[in-house]
Every structure is written in structure tokens, then in C-alpha cells.
Amino acid sequence: MPSDDWLSAIRRYLVVIALGNLGWEFAHMPLYTLWQTGTAAEIVFAAVHCTGGDILIATMSLMLALLIGGRPAWPREGFLPVAAMTVILGLGYTVFSEWLNIEIRRSWSYSDLMPTLPWLGTGLTPLAQWLVIPGLGFWLIQRSARRPCQNAEVRG
Template sequence: MNLGTSLQFGIRYLAVLTSASLLWEFAHMPFYTLWQTGTAGHIAFAAIHCTIGDALIGMAALALAVVFAGGAHWPHKRRVRVAVVMILLGLIYTVFSEWLNVELRQSWAYRDIMPTVPPIGTGLTPLLQWIVIPLVAYRYSLGAVRTNVRNRPKASVES
């Protein structure tokens, strides 16, 4: 694993993941009761707070996927395997977190317009968030890998 390539990948991934998550948090806020009951300040705080959590969850999911599925040659090899594990980890955490915070702690609540996935009852928009955004960020970040491969000096052969 090339540390420079991995670092570039991680920076790109975090930048896209965080900015897209912030947009998503505001976009799907109307599906939560906070949209109707909270002030603009509460809504903004919730979106920023959740975006920071999204960044931490997303980076942890990527790191765990690389460790357990990537091997020494990632990101040059096993890209799909890492992406699948990363998405699965994000989805597992999302199902757990939504259950914990909606059902158990009642930290937030869905409005009746939130589509939920039976039988787990998890909101559709949080699940889609953890499929779409990490995949877009991952795909974009692979550009760091392709750029490094193209810019690598060619080995010279001495006779």
C-alpha cells in the first residue's frame, strides 16, 4: 500500500463525503419532526452535528473495509471488495443508529412522510444516504489512484 496514494484517497474521500453529507442532511431534514418543531438554529445545528458524525462513520467504515478486505495492494486492487464492505458497514451502523435514536432513545423522530423499510422500520433516506454518498466519494477518490499511476516515473533499464 502506497502511503501517499492512500493519503490522497482518504483526503478526497473525506472531502466529498463531508460536503455531500451536509447537503444530504439539509435535503432530508423535512422527513424528520425537527423540521416542523425546531428553529432554524436547531435545524442547522442538527445538520452540522449529523454531518460530523457522518464523516466519522464514513471514515471508520472505509478504514475497517480497507483493513479487512483491502490487503496490501489496495487501492490498486480489491477496490470493489472494499467498496462493498464499506457500504455494508455504513448500512449496518445506520440501521442500528436509527433504531437506537428513533425507537429506544427517541432522540429524533420520523414524520409520516418518511418512507420506511419493512420489517426493520428504518427510514429510506438514511439508508440511501449510506449507499449513494460513500459510493460517489469512493468513485471520485479513485482518481487519486489513477493520477498516481499515470505520474509514476517509468523504470529505466540499464544494460
């Protein structure tokens, strides 16, 4: 078992997080009022800025999950608890951040097109974002961890 499995896994995860969130931020931008009121430059800035925040949230969620539930041989051992904890932390922060920035700070607002959870008021696309993209990242990690090591020495 290679000792750099965890490093490769984290790198794969962060690439998926960065690219996935950048695409997602642009894709769900029409569900925010900025899409109708902002200039093209403001929309691009918001998407890139939010992607940076998404990368930080995802990184900190993963690091905290690894510190709490990780094993030295992660991701080959203890994969599921770390993946689940990471997603739960990301979802929890997202609910808090959406509430804080919409209800308290009024930094952004949803358009009438944004489907929301009635009891929280949180948009469904931000919640889906924290299920789909980390899910894809963890799927890629697990898929890679299951492959036999291609650099393994053949002994006869």
C-alpha cells in the same frame, strides 16, 4: 505506482463524505419532525451534528474495511472488497442507529413524509445516504486510481 495512492484516496473519500453528508442532512431535514418543531438554530445544529457523526461512521467503516480486507497497494488492488465492506458497515450502523434513536432513545422522529422500510421502520433517505454518498466517494477514488500517474518519469 505511487506509494501515496491510499492516502490520496482516503483524503478524496473524506472530502466527498463531509460535503455530501452536509448537503444530504439539510436536504432530507423536512422528513424529520424537527423541521416542523425546531427553530432554525436547532435545525442547523442538528444537520451539522449529524454530519459530524456521518463523517465518524464513514471513517471508521473505511478504516475497519481497510484493516480487514485492504492491501498495501489499495486502491489499485483490492478496491472492490474494501468499498463493499465499507458500505455494508455504514448501512448496518445506520439501521442500528436509526432504530436506537427512534425506537429506544426517542432522540428524533420521522415526519409522515419519510418513506420507511416496513420490516425495519428505517427511513429510506438515511439508507440511500449510505449508498449514494460513499458510492460517489468510491467512484472518485476508482476514477483517480485508473488515471496514469502524471508525475511518472518518462524513460526513453
